[in-house]
Amino acid sequence: MNLEYSEEYVAFRAEVREFLQGWPLTGDEAQLPVHEQEIRFRRRGIERGYVYRNFPRAYGGSEQTPDVLRERIIREEYAEASAPGDSAGQGPSMLAPTLLELGTEAQRERFIAPTLAGEISWCQGYSEPGAGSDLASLQTRAELQGDEWVINGHKIWTTTAHEADFMFGLFRTEPQAPKHAGISYLLVDMKAPGIEIRPLREMTGASMFNEVFFDNVRTPAENIVGKRGEGWQVSRATLKHERNLIGDPNFMRRAYLSLLQLARDTTRNGRPAIEDPSIRQELAQIEGFFMSLEYTGARLLTATARNEEAKVILPMMTMKLYGTDLRQRITRLALDLLENRSLIAPTEEEGSHGAPEGRPGTWTADYMSAIAISIAGGASNIQRNIIGERALGLPRDLRTPK
Amino acid sequence: MDFGISEEQELLQETVRGFVTNECPATHLREVFDGESGHDPELWAGMLEMGLGGLTLSEDFGGAGLDILDLALVSEVLGEGAVPSPFFGHTVAGLALAWGGSDEQKASWLPRLASGDVVATAALAEAENRWQPEQWSLETDKGTLTGSKQFVTSADLADLLVVGISGGDLALVERSADGVDVTPVEGLDRTRRVAEVNFDSASCEILPGGNRVANRVRDAALILLAADSLGAAWNLIQMTIDYTGTRQQFGTNLTQFQAVKHQIANMAADIEQTRALCWYAAYAQDQLPDDAPHAAAVAKAHITDRAMEAARDAFELHGGIGFTWECDVQMWFKRCMFNRTVLGTPEIQRERSAALAGW
Ligand SMILES: Cc1cc2nc3c(=O)[nH]c(=O)nc-3n(C[C@H](O)[C@H](O)[C@H](O)COP(=O)(O)OP(=O)(O)OC[C@H]3O[C@@H](n4cnc5c(N)ncnc54)[C@H](O)[C@@H]3O)c2cc1C
Numbered sequence: 157m158n159l160e161y162s163e164e165y166v167a168f169r170a171e172v173r174e175f176l177q178g179w180p181l182t183g184d185e186a187q188l189p190v191h192e193q194e195i196r197f198r199r200r201g202i203e204r205g206y207v208y209r210n211f212p213r214a215y216g217g218s219e220q221t222p223d224v225l226r227e228r229i230i231r232e233e234y235a236e237a238s239a240p241g242d243s244a245g246q247g248p249s250m251l252a253p254t255l256l257e258l259g260t261e262a263q264r265e266r267f268i269a270p271t272l273a274g275e276i277s278w279c280q281g282y283s284e285p286g287a288g289s290d291l292a293s294l295q296t297r298a299e300l301q302g303d304e305w306v307i308n309g310h311k312i313w314t315t316t317a318h319e320a321d322f323m324f325g326l327f328r329t330e331p332q333a334p335k336h337a338g339i340s341y342l343l344v345d346m347k348a349p350g351i352e353i354r355p356l357r358e359m360t361g362a363s364m365f366n367e368v369f370f371d372n373v374r375t376p377a378e379n380i381v382g383k384r385g386e387g388w389q390v391s392r393a394t395l396k397h398e399r400n401l402i403g404d405p406n407f408m409r410r411a412y413l414s415l416l417q418l419a420r421d422t423t424r425n426g427r428p429a430i431e432d433p434s435i436r437q438e439l440a441q442i443e444g445f446f447m448s449l450e451y452t453g454a455r456l457l458t459a460t461a462r463n464e465e466a467k468v469i470l471p472m473m474t475m476k477l478y479g480t481d482l483r484q485r486i487t488r489l490a491l492d493l494l495e496n497r498s499l500i501a502p503t504e505e506e507g508s509h510g511a512p513e514g515r516p517g518t519w520t521a522d523y524m525s526a527i528a529i530s531i532a533g534g535a536s537n538i539q540r541n542i543i544g545e546r547a548l549g550l551p552r553d554l555r556t557p558k
Numbered sequence: 559m560d561f562g563i564s565e566e567q568e569l570l571q572e573t574v575r576g577f578v579t580n581e582c583p584a585t586h587l588r589e590v591f592d593g594e595s596g597h598d599p600e601l602w603a604g605m606l607e608m609g610l611g612g613l614t615l616s617e618d619f620g621g622a623g624l625d626i627l628d629l630a631l632v633s634e635v636l637g638e639g640a641v642p643s644p645f646f647g648h649t650v651a652g653l654a655l656a657w658g659g660s661d662e663q664k665a666s667w668l669p670r671l672a673s674g675d676v677v678a679t680a681a682l683a684e685a686e687n688r689w690q691p692e693q694w695s696l697e698t699d700k701g702t703l704t705g706s707k708q709f710v711t712s713a714d715l716a717d718l719l720v721v722g723i724s725g726g727d728l729a730l731v732e733r734s735a736d737g738v739d740v741t742p743v744e745g746l747d748r749t750r751r752v753a754e755v756n757f758d759s760a761s762c763e764i765l766p767g768g769n770r771v772a773n774r775v776r777d778a779a780l781i782l783l784a785a786d787s788l789g790a791a792w793n794l795i796q797m798t799i800d801y802t803g804t805r806q807q808f809g810t811n812l813t814q815f816q817a818v819k820h821q822i823a824n825m826a827a828d829i830e831q832t833r834a835l836c837w838y839a840a841y842a843q844d845q846l847p848d849d850a851p852h853a854a855a856v857a858k859a860h861i862t863d864r865a866m867e868a869a870r871d872a873f874e875l876h877g878g879i880g881f882t883w884e885c886d887v888q889m890w891f892k893r894c895m896f897n898r899t900v901l902g903t904p905e906i907q908r909e910r911s912a913a914l915a916g917w
Contacts, residue, residue, distance in 0.1 A: 157627060157841050158560045165559065225559050416917075430917045433909070439917065440908035444835070444860025447853075451834030454561035462562065471834070474827035540823040541816070548799060548826055550813045 159454075165225055172233045175204055179239040194240040195274050206230050207241050208248070208272050211256060216269030224461045235410070246315070247271040247278035250394045251324045258382050258390050267322075267343070279346070281311040281325025281368060282391065289538050291326070292335045292388060296370060298327035298342055300377060305329075305342055307350075307373040313532075317353050317366040320346050324394070330385045341387035343379040350374070358528075360521040362507030395533065408479060408486075411522075412446045414514055415439070415486050422493045429493055438489050445482045449475075470547045477539040480530035487523040494519060563631065563837065570624075571631050577608060578639035584886050587749070590642045591889055596751040597715055602643050602674070610645060612672025615656055619668035626778055630785040630840035637789025640893045642749040644712035646782060647679030651720040654680060654728050654775045658767035663730065667718065679716040680779070681707035681755050682901070689901045690910075691726035691772035696757070702737070703729055703762040706754060709900065713740045713753035721755075721762070728768030728775075735760045747896035749889060774843075777854035779901055781840050784857040787865035787897040788836050790890045791829045794872035797887065798822060802875055812875070821875060825868045832861045852914040859907035862898040869894040 161169070178200065180186065181193050188196070201207035202218045209227060211217020220226075234241035242248065252271050255264050270276040287294035296309025307327060317323065323344045330338035346353075350373040355363040382390040419430040419439060429435050452471050459468040491498045494516050502517035507525070511518045530536045544550040563571075581604050590598050605611070613629050615621025622628075629649065636645060652671045655664060655678075670676035683689050684696070684707060696705035707721060719731045719738075731738060737760035745752040765771075799822060802812035812818045839857035842850040869891045873880040880887050898904065 157563060157837065159838075159841065159845070161559050228559075419917075436912040436917060437905060437908050440856070440859065440912045441863075441904075443911065443915070444856050444863075445831075447838070447856055448831040448835040448860065451561065451838045452831050454559075455834040455837070458560055458562040461560075464562075470826060470830045474823075474830055477823075478827050478831045537816075537820065540820040543823040543826060544813075544819040548822065550799070550803075550819045550822065551811065553816055554814065 161225070161229075165229060168226055169229045169233065172206060172230055173237075175201075175206070176233055176237040176239050179237055191274065198240050198243070198274070201239075201241055202272075206234075211252065211268065211272060215256070215264055216272045224457045228457060243272070243274060245274075245277060246280050247276065247322075248274075250280065251278050254324070254390060254394045255381065257393055260378070260381075262378065263343075263381065276321045277316070277319060279314050279317040279320035279323050280394070281314055281317075281323040281344070283313045284310060285312050289535055291391075292339065294326055294328060294339065296325075296327050297331070298329050298340065298375075300329070303377045304374045305377060305379070307342075307344065307370040307375065309370050311368040311370075313356075313365045314368050315365045317346065317368050318355055318363075322346055323368070324381070326387050326391055329387075333385055336388045337385050339387035339391075340384050341381040341390040342375055343381065344373065344375045348373050348375065358507065358524075360502055360507030360524050362502075362504050362521070364508060408446065408449060408482065410513070411483060411486050412442070415442070415490055417514060418490055418493050418519070435489075435493070438492075442482070442485055442489065445478075445485065449479055449482060452478075470543075473539075473543050473547045476534065477530075477536055477543065480526065480536065483526040484523075484530065487519060487526045490519040491523055498523075561834070561837070563627075567628060567631055570628060571635055574608065574610075574632050574635045575638070577604060578635060578641055582639050582641050584889075587640055587642065587889060588886070591748045595714075596642055596748055597644075597712070598642065601641070605641075605643055605645065606674035609672075611648065611674040612652060612668070613649070615652055615668050615672050619656075619664065620672035621652075621668070625840075626781060626843040627837065627840040629778070630781050630836060633782045633785040634789035634836070637786035637893065637897075638793045640749045640790060640793070640889045644677050644679060644715050646750060646779075646786075647711040647713075647716065648677055649782065650680040650775060650779045651678035651718065653778050654720045654765065654768070654771065655730075657771040657774060658728055658765040659730075660766050663763065663765065667730075671718075676717045677712070677715050678718040678720065679710060679712050680775075681710040681713070681719050681721045682776075682779075683708045683710075687902075687906075689776075689906075691722060691769070691776060694722040694724055694726060696721065696723040696729075698723060698729060698762060698764070699759075701761055701763070702759040703731060703757045704737075704759055706756045708754050709743070709745070709752045710740075710755045711750050711752055713755050714742055714751070719755065720765070721757070722772065726769040726772045728765040728772055729762040730765060731757065731760050731762045735762075737761075745896075747892040749893055750896060773851060776901065777851050778843055780854040780858035780907070781836075781843060783897040783900060784839065784854075784861040785836055787862045787894055788829065788832060790893045790897070791825075791865035791868040794869050794887065794890050794894075795822065795825050795829060797890075798825070798872045798875045805877075818875060821871055825871050828864050829868050832857075832864055836861055852911055855907045855911035855914060858901070859904040859911065862894070863904040865894045866898050 179197055198207055205218045205220050208217035209220035213219045248271055252268050255268055282291055284294050284296060298305040298307045323346055326339050327342050328338050329340040350371040352369040354367045356365050357363050419435055420428050422429040424432045456468055456472055459465055497516040498520045502521035506517035507521040545552055581601055609622045612621030613624045617623040655667055671678055717733050721729045721731055723729050737758040739756040740753045742753045802818050805812045835857050839853035842853040873887050873891055876887055879885045
């Protein structure tokens with residue numbers, strides 16, 4: 157064990173930090189729309205080899221030799237500078253790696269680079285009203301007619317469907333096959349005729365997810381990733397990337413530090429709340445969970461660097477459950493600190509992605525969202541099944557015979 | 559940057575684990591647990607043979623010259639086996655001597671501690687839960703010590719006591735000295751027996767560096783307890799998996815029921831995630847002096863608390879038999895209770911860690 161970075165890495169960190177002085181943009185560039193500024197700065201990061209390191213240059217990445225330590229340094233420094241690096245959107249973080257792994261050459265060429273650049277945005281069309289945790293029971297049909305898939309059915313909880321250019325989704329293409337074997341992974345243009353998007357309003361008041369209805373929607377036959385009937389396996393690759401995203405310790409660090417700040421800024425009995433014995437107890441307990449998660453992150457990183465991932469199956473599989481539980485603890489204490497300020501409804505902005513940190517409304521919305529993310533991407537009970545069955549060797553649930 | 563244990567450290571754990579599995583299986587542990595003395599001389603001799611008498615002591619004194627991280631890894635395995643032995647007190651006393659003793663004191667005692675010719679222990683607690691160095695109150699007078707210490711582990715076996723005294727100082731007292739009286743107490747954790755020790759003008763020697771290192775010694779002891787709980791909790795999880803995997807109700811194994819499976823998954827998630835905290839806190843003692851006290855307090859509070867929760871679940875999942883004296887769960891359950899309270903409950907450690915974090 158050695159937590160010091162060698163000279164090479166210390167120098168690398170300094171280099172990254174210096175580059176990040178360039179954010180936010182200045183001069184004429186500062187007048188551009190934010191999205192355009194982000195695209196520009198991201199492009200510079202790619203040129204430097206800091207952004208999209210695992211993607212080939214041909215597809216808009218920076219094609220660097222894998223080095224988990226450099227990647228960690230980059231993540232930390234970008235987070236510190238709040239600069240646009242690897243995008244956390246569903247396209248760059250889920251679809252692009254899936255195409256890289258399993259897509260055809262034509263799909264990679266067409267989609268990966270613009271997706272990474274932020275020019276094509278994506279939504280994930282998996283869940284349906286009748287298919288949530290039991291995703292493989294999904295019913296939205298896609299039939300091959302000539303050189304097109306014709307889609308009919310209904311997706312739900314589709315985050316950002318209203319803004320997305322494309323959907324990557326799961327559709328039943330082989331109705332006769334057993335349920336897992338009858339699904340294909342298709343890419344669909346959200347502007348295609350026959351798609352109707354209805355926003356859903358969340359309890360925070362914001363509208364991040366939607367229902368998507370398909371009425372004879374057509375997508376070209378070549379927009380299938382993997383083979384017919386192999387969509388389930390393809391989606392497992394995507395889901396792996398989604399869980400990594402949710403368990404990201406950098407994200408937890410920000411929430412934890414923000415909670416400490418709230419405890420300092422809030423007054424209790426005329427003193428900062430952080431001096432209140434019961435608040436200190438709860439904060440210190442949260443710190444125990446937080447440090448466990450943070451150093452488990454470091455442990456997983458080292459295991460990856462050493463090619464010893466088989467030794468960390470259990471900590472890896474428990475990360476999502478543990479992390480989402482912790483996020484709920486953090487936001488619950490924030491409510492206790494806010495007291496009556498948590499009785500004010502969050503604004504729509506406060507309930508949306510990229511909400512301004514530290515505002516009462518953002519905390520209140522986050523208290524609710526923290527529970528939502530323990531459902532998204534495989535609900536906690538499903539995580540417990542996975543931990544029990546795959547990591548601890550406990551038996552699978554009994555299935556009710558059809 | 560490398561956050562993981564080395565091959566040598568894995569091997570160290572495997573070696574100790576092999577020894578514990580062979581020499582102290584639950585059946586044997588039970589005999590010692592129910593026995594009069596709570597001590598097994600052969601088991602302790604085997605541990606000494608493996609070098610556990612002086613893991614962190616310098617090689618010049620016959621020790622193994624290892625780090626606190628290595629010590630934590632060994633402590634974890636001893637917790638897995640709930641191994642009854644003077645290891646805890648002996649190790650803490652050894653660290654106090656090594657860090658705070660004069661050259662003469664070290665040369666005189668450390669080789670015998672490493673070999674186990676002398677068994678040592680640390681006498682820290684005083685009445686009313688006073689575990690911390692700043693709370694110690696025993697006074698010395700012309701080289702003699704008077705007062706009382708509580709919950710001293712393996713005191714009846716010890717030849718040498720390192721005693722916490724006023725001013726956060728540390729004194730050495732030989733058990734055979736006049737005025738030293740050891741009264742065994744019926745302790746809860748029968749794998750680590752405790753006693754009250756009274757000193758009545760007993761002759762003593764001050765460790766010159768005592769008050770400089772007392773906090774550091776306490777922090778190392780916190781790590782030992784946290785690591786022991788991590789190991790004990792894992793063993794309880796394994797016992798629960800084994801038990802519920804064979805216990806039949808409603809025509810099937812209990813693990814077939816999702817409520818049981820989920821409870822076990824929660825235990826495993828909770829405990830496995832603390833392993834990295836344990837490593838970090840131990841490593842901090844070796845390499846990061848600025849964060850070491852804080853990390854030790856967080857690790858001790860968090861890990862012993864989570865382990866107690868896992869122990870509680872293990873007990874519950876064993877059903878009625880889990881409440882019996884006969885069931886092995888109690889041996890680890892009480893081990894977890896001991897670790898949680900000794901040197902200050904989670905509440906005390908959390909208040910300490912909060913203060914150390916500058917909150
Ligand atoms: C904020 C948010 C964003 C989302 N974004 C997307 C998206 O972009 N695209 C997309 O396709 N989907 C998305 N989802 C949907 C998400 O994947 C599903 O909500 C999730 O898989 C659970 O399905 P469900 O809502 O139908 O709940 P259900 O499956 O009905 O589950 C309800 C409850 O029952 C429990 N449960 C279910 N089955 C079992 C079982 N076998 N054993 C024990 N307990 C069980 C679950 O743990 C859960 O608590 C999103 C969800 C949320 C909350």
